Amino acid sequence: MSGHDVEAYRRGWRARLTYWGMLVPALVILFSSLYPFLQGILTSLTNRKLYLQTEDFIGLGNFETLIHTPLFWTALGNTLIYAVLVVVIQIPLGLGFALLLDVPSRVRSFFRTTVVLPLLVPPVVAGLMWKTMMQPQSGVLNWLLQAVGLPPFSWLTDPSTALISVVLIDAWVFTPFAVIIFMAGLQSVPPEIEEAGRVDGANAWQIFRLIRLPWLVPYIVLVALFRVADSLKQLEIIYATTRGGPLNATRTLHIMAYEEAYRWSNLGRAMAIVFVLWLICYLISGLLLALWQKQEKARYAV
Amino acid sequence: MQRKHSRHTGHLARSTRLVGFAAVAAVGLSVANAAYAEIDWMQQSGSKINLLLISHPFVDSLKPLLPEFTAKTGIEVTFEELAEQPGFEKLLADLSSGTGTYDAFMTSPLNNWQYATAGWLEALDGFIDNPALTDAEAYDIGDFAPGILASGRWTREPMKGIGEGSLWGLPINFETYQLAYRPSILKELGLEVPQTYADLLAMAPKLKAEGPNGAIYGIITRFDKYWDLPYLTFGTMLQSYGVEMVDEEGNLQICSPESIAATTDFVELIRTASPEGAGAFTWDQAMQGFASGQYIISLDEANLFAPVYEDPSQSAISDDVGYAPTPLGPDGKRSAGAWVWSMSMNSASKNKDAAWLFLEWLTSKETMIKTHLGGNMNPVRASAWANPDVAALVESWGEHPGQYREVAEEMAKVAGVNFPPHPELTRMLDRWAEAIQQSYFDNGNVEENLCAAQADVARMLGN
Numbered sequence: 001m002s003g004h005d006v007e008a009y010r011r012g013w014r015a016r017l018t019y020w021g022m023l024v025p026a027l028v029i030l031f032s033s034l035y036p037f038l039q040g041i042l043t044s045l046t047n048r049k050l051y052l053q054t055e056d057f058i059g060l061g062n063f064e065t066l067i068h069t070p071l072f073w074t075a076l077g078n079t080l081i082y083a084v085l086v087v088v089i090q091i092p093l094g095l096g097f098a099l100l101l102d103v104p105s106r107v108r109s110f111f112r113t114t115v116v117l118p119l120l121v122p123p124v125v126a127g128l129m130w131k132t133m134m135q136p137q138s139g140v141l142n143w144l145l146q147a148v149g150l151p152p153f154s155w156l157t158d159p160s161t162a163l164i165s166v167v168l169i170d171a172w173v174f175t176p177f178a179v180i181i182f183m184a185g186l187q188s189v190p191p192e193i194e195e196a197g198r199v200d201g202a203n204a205w206q207i208f209r210l211i212r213l214p215w216l217v218p219y220i221v222l223v224a225l226f227r228v229a230d231s232l233k234q235l236e237i238i239y240a241t242t243r244g245g246p247l248n249a250t251r252t253l254h255i256m257a258y259e260e261a262y263r264w265s266n267l268g269r270a271m272a273i274v275f276v277l278w279l280i281c282y283l284i285s286g287l288l289l290a291l292w293q294k295q296e297k298a299r300y301a302v
Numbered sequence: 303m304q305r306k307h308s309r310h311t312g313h314l315a316r317s318t319r320l321v322g323f324a325a326v327a328a329v330g331l332s333v334a335n336a337a338y339a340e341i342d343w344m345q346q347s348g349s350k351i352n353l354l355l356i357s358h359p360f361v362d363s364l365k366p367l368l369p370e371f372t373a374k375t376g377i378e379v380t381f382e383e384l385a386e387q388p389g390f391e392k393l394l395a396d397l398s399s400g401t402g403t404y405d406a407f408m409t410s411p412l413n414n415w416q417y418a419t420a421g422w423l424e425a426l427d428g429f430i431d432n433p434a435l436t437d438a439e440a441y442d443i444g445d446f447a448p449g450i451l452a453s454g455r456w457t458r459e460p461m462k463g464i465g466e467g468s469l470w471g472l473p474i475n476f477e478t479y480q481l482a483y484r485p486s487i488l489k490e491l492g493l494e495v496p497q498t499y500a501d502l503l504a505m506a507p508k509l510k511a512e513g514p515n516g517a518i519y520g521i522i523t524r525f526d527k528y529w530d531l532p533y534l535t536f537g538t539m540l541q542s543y544g545v546e547m548v549d550e551e552g553n554l555q556i557c558s559p560e561s562i563a564a565t566t567d568f569v570e571l572i573r574t575a576s577p578e579g580a581g582a583f584t585w586d587q588a589m590q591g592f593a594s595g596q597y598i599i600s601l602d603e604a605n606l607f608a609p610v611y612e613d614p615s616q617s618a619i620s621d622d623v624g625y626a627p628t629p630l631g632p633d634g635k636r637s638a639g640a641w642v643w644s645m646s647m648n649s650a651s652k653n654k655d656a657a658w659l660f661l662e663w664l665t666s667k668e669t670m671i672k673t674h675l676g677g678n679m680n681p682v683r684a685s686a687w688a689n690p691d692v693a694a695l696v697e698s699w700g701e702h703p704g705q706y707r708e709v710a711e712e713m714a715k716v717a718g719v720n721f722p723p724h725p726e727l728t729r730m731l732d733r734w735a736e737a738i739q740q741s742y743f744d745n746g747n748v749e750e751n752l753c754a755a756q757a758d759v760a761r762m763l764g765n
Contacts, residue, residue, distance in 0.1 A: 050394060050398040050420070051398070051416045051417070051419050051420035051422075051725055052419075052420065053420070053421070135579070136577065136578045136579035137516075137517075137519075137577055137578075137579065137596065138594075138596075152578070154578055154579060155579075156582065157578065157579030157580075157581060157582040158578070158579075158581070158743075159743050242582070243526070244527075245526060245527045245582060245739075246526075246527070246581050246582045246739065246743065247527065247581075247736070247739050247740060247743055247745065248527075248736075262391045262394060263728065263729070263732070264726065264728065264729045264732075265394065265398075265416065265725075265726075
C-alpha cells in the first residue's frame with residue numbers, strides 16, 4: 001500500500017463522515033420545513049372542515065370552487081394592487097428620505113434615529129392608532145383637513161378609499177425599512193467616483209441619476225423583494241383597521257384564507273387560498289431575484 | 303337538495319322564545335335559599351380547572367368571586383381572558399386539536415351548533431341529574447327563563463331540533479335589543495319616541511342637532527359585514543317586518559318581499575340620519591359613539607350597553623338617556639334577536655366533575671346574583687330579577703325610574719333565537735350581511751343583492 005493510497009483511503013473515510021455528518025442535519029431541516037408545507041398542500045386537496053371528523057380527498061375541487069367564486073378574484077386583485085402600491089409609494093419615498101438624511105447637517109443624527117421609530121411599532125398597534133386618527137367624525141386627520149378648509153375624507157369607512165388608506169398606514173410603518181437600506185447603499189457609493197463626476201462638471205441631478213441611482217439598483221431590488229413578499233402576506237394592519245371591509249374593499253387573499261379557516265372552519269379551502277398566495281409570492285420573488293442576478297452579472301462584467 | 307333538506311325543519315324546530323320571562327320574574331324568591339346540604343362540595347378538592355373567558359362585564363364580575371369557589375371546593379381555577387375575536391379563534395384551535403386545555407369556556411348557542419356537531423361539547427344533563435354532583439332543589443333549574451335555557455338544547459340535526467335533545471350550555475346572561483334616545487334633544491326638536499319604523503323613517507330627516515362638540519347625528523347602529531347584523535341588531539328589524547331566515551315551509555326568506563322592504567328602509571334610515579362611515583361601524587363604535595353624545599337615537603342596539611351609558615366615567619350622556627322598545631313593523635309586529643352568553647364544558651376535559659362543580663356554583667342563584675351586582679347583565683334567572691338589590695341597580699336607569707327594566711321585560715317577551723341551528727350558520731349570515739352592505743354602498747339594487755345572497759346560502763345548505 002503506497003502512501004498515496006493511504007491518503008486516498010483517509011480522504012475517502014473522512015469524506016464519508018463529512019458526507020453523512022452534513023446530510024443528516026440537512027435532511028432534518030429540509031423535512032421540518034417541508035413537512036408543514038406538504039401537509040398544507042395535502043389539506044388543500046381535501047374538504048377538511050375543523051368541526052367534522054371525516055375528510056375526503058377532492059383533488060383540485062377547492063381550486064375549482066375558488067375559480068368560480070367572484071370574491072376570490074376580488075381578493076386576488078386587492079392583494080396585487082396592495083403590493084404594487086406599497087412598492088410604488090415606499091421606494092421613491094424611502095429614496096427621498098435617504099437622500100435627505102445623507103446631506104450632512106447638525107440635525108442629521110436626530111432624524112436618523114427618529115425615522116426608524118415607526119418600524120418599532122407593532123403593525124397591529126399602528127393599525128389601531130391610525131384607525132382612531134382616520135375616524136371620519138372624531139379623527140384628527142379630518143380635523144386637520146377641515147382646519148385648512150378641505151372637505152372631510154372617508155378614509156377607512158368607504159369601499160372606494162379604504163384600500164389606499166390601509167396602504168398609507170403600511171407606508172408609515174415600513175417606509176423606514178427602505179430608508180435604512182438606501183442609507184446604507186448611499187454610504188457605500190465610493191466618494192472618489194462622485195468627486196470625479198463633480199470635477200468633470202456634473203450637477204447634483206446628474207450625480208444622482210448617473211452615479212448614485214445605478215449604484216443603488218441592487219438595494220432597490222432588495223427592498224422591492226422584501227416589501228413585495230411582505231405586503232402580499234400583510235394581515236395585521238388590515239385586520240386591525242378594516243378586517244377586509246367595508247364590503248370587500250380590503251379583502252386580500254390572506255384575509256380571505258384567515259376567515260375561511262378561523263371564522264368558518266373550512267381548512268381545506270383556506271389552504272387552497274394560501275397555496276395560491278404562496279405561488280404568487282414565489283413567482284414574483286423569483287422574478288425579482290432573476291432581475292437582481294442579471295444586473296449583478298452586468299455590473300461585474302464591466 | 304337544499305329544499306329537501308330544509309323542508310324537514312318545520313316551524314317547531316326553529317325558534318325558542320324567551321316567553322314566560324316576565325311571569326317567572328314575578329314569582330320571585332319563593333324557593334328557599336337552602337345551603338347546598340345535599341352534596342359534598344369538597345369531593346374534587348385538589349384538582350385544577352382552566353377556563354377560557356371572553357372579555358365582558360361578566361368576567362369582571364366573576365374574577366373577585368373565584369377565591370370563594372376555591373375556598374368552598376378546594377378546586378383551583380385558572381383562566382385566560384381574551385377579546386371576542388381572538389378568543390373564539392383560540393377556542394376553535396384548542397377544541398379541534400382535542401387537547402382539553404380549557405375545561406369550560408364562554409360560548410353561545412350560535413357557536414355551540416358547530417362545537418356540538420364536532421363532538422367537542424360535553425352534554426350537561428348527566429351532571430344535572432346526578433344527585434352526588436347536583437343538589438337539584440337548591441340548583442332549581444326551573445328558575446332559569448325557559449326560552450333562554452332552551453336555546454342551549456339541540457338534537458344536533460342541522461336545521462331543526464333546537465330546544466330539544468341534550469343541554470350543551472348553561473346561560474349566564476343575555477342581551478336583547480332596544481332603542482336608546484336623548485330625551486332633551488328629542489324634546490328640543492319637538493319629536494316623540496318613534497313607535498313604528500314608519501314613524502322613524504318620517505322623522506329621520508329632522509334628526510340632527512348642534513352640540514357643544516360639533517354636529518349631533520340622528521341614528522347610530524352597528525353596520526359591519528358580519529353575522530351579527532342579520533342575526534341580532536338589524537335582525538330585530540327584519541323579524542319585526544315578519545322575516546325569518548327560513549319560513550314554516552322551510553323556504554329561505556332572505557329575498558322575500560318583506561326582507562327587501564326592511565332592507566330598503568334600513569338603508570334609507572342610515573343614509574338619511576347617519577354620518578359618513580356608518581357603513582363600517584362595529585358594535586363597540588356604536589356603543590362609544592352613542593355614549594359620547596354624538597347621536598340622538600341608538601337604533602336596535604344591545605340593551606347591555608345601558609350600564610355604559612349610565613356610568614358617568616364612561617359616558618357623556620348618563621343624565622340624559624332614555625330607553626324604548628324597538629319600533630313596530632308594518633303589520634304592528636315586534637320581534638327581536640337575542641344573544642345568550644353561556645358556559646359549556648369541553649368533552650376532552652380531564653376534570654369533568656370538577657368543571658361541573660364550577661358550572662353548578664357559577665350558575666347557582668347566589669353566585670348569579672353576585673355577578674349581576676358586579677355588572678353582569680341581563681339576569682337569566684327569575685330569582686335574580688326578583689332580588690331587590692339587582693332590581694335597585696337598574697331602577698335609576700332611563701328617563702324615569704324603572705324605565706330600563708320595563709323595556710327589558712317588554713323586549714324579553716318577543717326576543718328569541720329565531721334561526722335554524724346549523725354548524726355553518728355564521729357563514730350564511732356573513733353572506734347575508736354582505737348583501738345588506740352592498741345595498742348601502744350602492745352596489746346593485748336591494749333585491750338583486752339579497753337574492754344573490756339567498757342563492758349562495760342555498761348552495762351552502764346543499765353541501
